[in-house]
Amino acid sequence: xxxxxxxxxxxxxxxxxxxxxxxxxxxxxxxxxxxxxxxxxxxxxxxxxxxxxxxxxxxxxxxxxxxxxxxxxxxxxxxxxxxxxxxxxxxxxxxxxxxxxxxxxxxxxxxxxxxxxxxxxxxxxxxxxxxxxxxxxxxxxxxxxxxxxxxxxxxxxxxxxxxxxxxxxxxxxxxxxxxxxxxxxxxxxxxxxxxxxxxxxxxxxxxxxxxxxxxxxxxxx
Amino acid sequence: xxxxxxxxxxxxxxxxxxxxxxxxxxxxxxxxxxxxxxxxxxxxxxxxxxxxxxxxxxxxxxxxxxxxxxxxxxxxxxxxxxxxxxxxxxxxxxxxxxxxxxxxxxxxxxxxxxxxxxxxxxxxxxxxxxxxxxxxxxxxxxxxxxxxxxxxxxxxxxxxxxxxxxxxxxxxxxxxxxxxxxxxxxxxxxxxxxxxxxxxxxxxxxxxxxxxxxxxxxxxxxxxxxxxxxxxxxxxxxxxxxxxxxxxxxxxxxxxxxxxxxxxxxxxxxxxxxxxxxxxxxxxxxxxxxxxxxxxxxxxxxxxxxxxxxxxxxxxxxxxxxxxxxxxxxxxxxxxxxxxxxxxxxxxxxxxxxxxxxxxxxxxxxxxxxxxxxxxxxxxxxxxxxxxxxxxxxxxxxxxxxxxxxxxxxxxxxxxxxxxxxxxxxxxxxxxxxxxxxxxxxxxxxxxxxxxxxxxxxxxxxxxxxxxxxxxxxxxxxxxxxx
Numbered sequence: 001x002x003x004x005x006x007x008x009x010x011x012x013x014x015x016x017x018x019x020x021x022x023x024x025x026x027x028x029x030x031x032x033x034x035x036x037x038x039x040x041x042x043x044x045x046x047x048x049x050x051x052x053x054x055x056x057x058x059x060x061x062x063x064x065x066x067x068x069x070x071x072x073x074x075x076x077x078x079x080x081x082x083x084x085x086x087x088x089x090x091x092x093x094x095x096x097x098x099x100x101x102x103x104x105x106x107x108x109x110x111x112x113x114x115x116x117x118x119x120x121x122x123x124x125x126x127x128x129x130x131x132x133x134x135x136x137x138x139x140x141x142x143x144x145x146x147x148x149x150x151x152x153x154x155x156x157x158x159x160x161x162x163x164x165x166x167x168x169x170x171x172x173x174x175x176x177x178x179x180x181x182x183x184x185x186x187x188x189x190x191x192x193x194x195x196x197x198x199x200x201x202x203x204x205x206x207x208x209x210x211x212x213x214x215x216x217x218x219x220x221x
Numbered sequence: 222x223x224x225x226x227x228x229x230x231x232x233x234x235x236x237x238x239x240x241x242x243x244x245x246x247x248x249x250x251x252x253x254x255x256x257x258x259x260x261x262x263x264x265x266x267x268x269x270x271x272x273x274x275x276x277x278x279x280x281x282x283x284x285x286x287x288x289x290x291x292x293x294x295x296x297x298x299x300x301x302x303x304x305x306x307x308x309x310x311x312x313x314x315x316x317x318x319x320x321x322x323x324x325x326x327x328x329x330x331x332x333x334x335x336x337x338x339x340x341x342x343x344x345x346x347x348x349x350x351x352x353x354x355x356x357x358x359x360x361x362x363x364x365x366x367x368x369x370x371x372x373x374x375x376x377x378x379x380x381x382x383x384x385x386x387x388x389x390x391x392x393x394x395x396x397x398x399x400x401x402x403x404x405x406x407x408x409x410x411x412x413x414x415x416x417x418x419x420x421x422x423x424x425x426x427x428x429x430x431x432x433x434x435x436x437x438x439x440x441x442x443x444x445x446x447x448x449x450x451x452x453x454x455x456x457x458x459x460x461x462x463x464x465x466x467x468x469x470x471x472x473x474x475x476x477x478x479x480x481x482x483x484x485x486x487x488x489x490x491x492x493x494x495x496x497x498x499x500x501x502x503x504x505x506x507x508x509x510x511x512x513x514x515x516x517x518x519x520x521x522x523x524x525x526x527x528x529x530x531x532x533x534x535x536x537x538x539x540x541x542x543x544x545x546x547x548x549x550x551x552x553x554x555x556x557x558x559x560x561x562x563x564x565x566x567x568x569x570x571x572x573x574x575x576x577x578x579x580x581x582x583x584x585x586x587x588x589x590x591x592x593x594x595x596x597x598x599x600x601x602x603x604x605x606x607x608x609x610x611x612x613x614x615x616x617x618x619x620x621x622x623x624x625x626x627x628x629x630x631x632x633x634x635x636x637x638x639x640x641x642x643x644x645x646x647x648x649x650x651x652x653x654x655x656x657x658x659x660x661x662x663x664x665x666x667x668x669x670x671x672x673x674x675x676x677x678x679x680x681x682x683x684x685x686x687x688x689x690x691x692x693x694x695x696x697x698x699x700x701x702x703x704x
Contacts, residue, residue: 119429120397123404139393143386152378159385166392174400178414181348185392188355192385195359199366199378206371
C-alpha cells in the first residue's frame with residue numbers, strides 16, 4: 001500500500017516513544033511520575049491512532065482514537081491522581097529486582113518480542129506492520145513491571161500500560177478491532193480501574209498500607 | 222425470543238437488585254430471577270433441539286448443540302445456587318459477617334455474573350466473548366472480598382491481578398486471530414471476529430499466526446479456567462469468598478473459560494492441520510492434574526481443598542479435549558456437566574458445615590453426621606461422586622477419558638491414574654474425619670436448603686447409570702462439532 005511516508009515515519013516515531021515510555025516506567029519509582037508517563041503513553045496512542053485513521057481512511061479508527069484520548073489521557077490519569085492524593089502514596093518502595101537489572105531484563109524481553117513478531121509482521125499489509133514487535137514488547141515490559149513492583153498502585157499502572165500495548169497492537173496490525181469490541185474493552189478497563197479504586201481503600205483499611213508484601217499471608221503451607 | 226429473555230432477565234435482575242437488594246425479600250427476588258432465567262434457558266434449549274442452530278441479531282449471537290448444553294447447565298446451577306444462597310446468606314447476616322448494604326452488592330453482582338456468563342456462552346463474536354469473560358471477573362472480584370477480612374481482600378487482589386493479566390494475553394490472542402481473519406474476510410462489515418464466519422474459512426487462515434494466537438488464548442483463558450501454572454488465584458478466591466460464589470465460580474465460570482478455549486481450538490485445528498493445539502492442551506491439562514494432586518495433601522482449609530480438586534478436574538477436561546475425537550470429547554462434555562453439578566453440591570454442604578463449626582479449618586470440623594445427617598451424608602456422597610466412585614457420572618466420564626488415553630496416548634495413563642489415586646486418598650481421609658466421629662457443632666438460626674444438593678447428586682447418579690438417549694445424542698452432536 002503506497003502510504004505517505006511522513007505518516008509511517010510518524011507512526012514509527014510514536015512506536016519508539018511508546019517503547020521509551022515503557023522503559024521510563026520500569027525505572028521510575030515516583031508514583032506521580034508513573035501516572036504522568038501513563039498519560040503520555042495515552043497521548044502517543046491517541047496521535048498514532050489518529051494518523052493511522054487518516055492514512056488508511058478507516059473512519060471508525062477516529063472514534064477509537066477519541067476514545068483513547070478521553071479514557072487514557074483524561075479520565076484514568078485523573079482517577080489515579082485523585083486516588084494518589086487521597087491515599088497519600090508518593091514513592092514505591094524498593095523493587096523486587098534492582099532497577100539496572102530490571103532494565104537489562106527489559107532489553108532481553110524486547111529482543112524476544114521482536115523475534116516472536118517477525119514472522120507475523122511480514123504477513124501484515126498495513127502501513128504500520130513494523131510496530132507489532134514494539135506493541136508486544138510494551139505488553140511484556142508492563143508485565144515485567146507488574147512482577148517487580150510492590151505497591152498496589154504501580155501494579156495497576158503496569159496493568160493499564162499493558163492494555164495500552166494491546167491497543168497499539170490492535171491498531172498497528174489490523175487497523176483496529178470492530179467498534180463494538182473496542183467499546184466493550186474500554187468499558188471493562190474503566191470499570192476495572194474503578195473497582196481497583198474501591199480496592200485500594202479496602203486494602204488500606206485492613207493493612208494500613210498499600211505495600212503488597214503485607215498481604216502475602218495466603219501461601220501454600 | 223428465548224435468547225433475548227435469557228440475557229435480559231439476569232441483566233434486569235441485576236439492576237432491580239441494585240435498587241431493592243437491601244430489602245428483606247431480596248434473596249427471594251434473586252431466586253425468582255434465576256428461576257426465570259432457567260425457564261428461558263429451557264425454552265431456548267427446546268427450540269435449538271427442535272429447529273437446529275440459532276443465528277440471530279446480525280449474526281452476533283449463535284447457539285448450537287455445544288453451547289446450548291452449557292447454557293442450560295449454567296442457568297440450572299445458577300438457579301439452584303440462588304436457592305441455596307437464600308438461607309446461607311441469612312445465616313451469614315445473623316452471624317454478623319455481612320450487612321444489608323453488602324447483601325445488596327452481593328445480589329446485584331450475582332445476577333450480573335450470571336448475565337456475563339450467559340453472554341459469553343451465547344455470543345458469536347470472539348471479541349464480545351473476551352469482553353464478557355473480563356466482565357465476569359470484574360463482577361465477582363468484589364464478591365470475593367465481600368467479608369472485608371484481610372485474607373479475603375488478599376484473595377480478591379490476587380484474583381483480579383492474575384485473571385487480569387491472563388485475560389490480557391487472551392486479548393492479544395484475539396487480536397492475532399482477527400489479524401489473520403481480516404485478510405480472508407476483510408475488515409469491512411466486521412465479520413472477521415464472528416465465529417461462524419471464521420469457522421467457514423478456517424482452512425485458509427494463516428497457520429503460523431493461528432498457532433501463536435492459540436498459545437496466547439490458551440494461557441489467557443486457561444488462567445481463568447484455573448489451569449496450572451497460573452492457578453494460584455483459584456483456591457484463594459474459593460476459600461475466602463462467600464460459599465455460593467465458590468459454587469458458581471467452580472461449577473460455572475471455569476466451564477465457560479474452557480468453552481472459550483475449545484471454541485478457539487476448533488478454529489486453530491482447522492487452520493494448522495496438526496495436533497499442535499491438542500498437544501498443548503494435553504500438556505497443560507496433565508500438569509494441572511498432577512500439581513493439584515500433590516497440593517491436595519497440604520490443604521487444611523476445606524474450601525481450599527475442593528478448590529484444588531476443581532483444578533484437578535479442569536485438568537482432566539482440558540486433557541480430554543486435547544486428545545480430541547468423538548469419545549474423548551463426549552467424555553469431556555459429560556465431565557463438565559457432572560463436575561459442575563457435583564462440585565456445586567459439595568460447596569453447598571461444605572458451606573453449611575463451616576457455618577455450623579464456625580471455621581473452615583478441617584481439623585476443627587468433626588462429626589457432621591451426628592449433628593445433621595443430611596449435611597453429613599450430602600458431603601459424603603458428593604465427595605464419593607467427585608472422586609469417581611461408581612455408579613456416579615464422574616466415574617463414567619473419567620473411565621472414558623482413561624480408556625481413550627490408553628488407546629491413543631498410553632504414556633499418559635499411568636500418570637493420570639496415579640494422580641487420581643493420590644487425589645482420592647488426600648480428599649477421602651479428610652472428609653471421612655469431618656463426617657464421622659464425635660461433635661460439638663451448633664445448630665443454625667435458619668434451616669439450610671438442602672434440596673439443591675440432593676437434586677444435583679441425583680442427576681449425577683442418573684448420568685452415571687443411564688444417560689437418556691436424547692441427551693446422549695445431544696452430547697454426540699456437540700462432540701462431533703468439536704472434532
